[in-house]
Amino acid sequence: VVAALRCSQSNRGEFERVVRAERFTMPEYDIPASLDKLLSTSWDQVLAENPKFKAATENWGTQTAANYKSVWKPESKPSLSSHLTGYINDGKFEASSLVLK
DSSP states (O other): OHHHHOOHHHHHHHHHHHHHHHHHOOOBBBBHHHHHHHSSSHHHHHEEEEEEEEHHHHHHHHHHHHHHHOOOGGHHHHHHHHHHHHHHHHHOOHHHHHHHB
């Protein structure tokens, strides 16, 4: 942003082209396969391998986290899908815990 403010109008287009080219793009994950992988991994292991997700769960409160732990299994995928997809899209899980498309 600071660099953009310093650019003159004559080279602003070049600056914007470089920024677009270098912009980070998040890899595309296979959400159903990623959910299968996550839910087939123990709750404690998922937390240990995903510090951002663990931090998010700490904001839930003890009872909510305990509820998630109790239903953390593949057959709970339909009820957890929407919530976990949000966490995947928000970057709360490490790439090693997910499945690329």
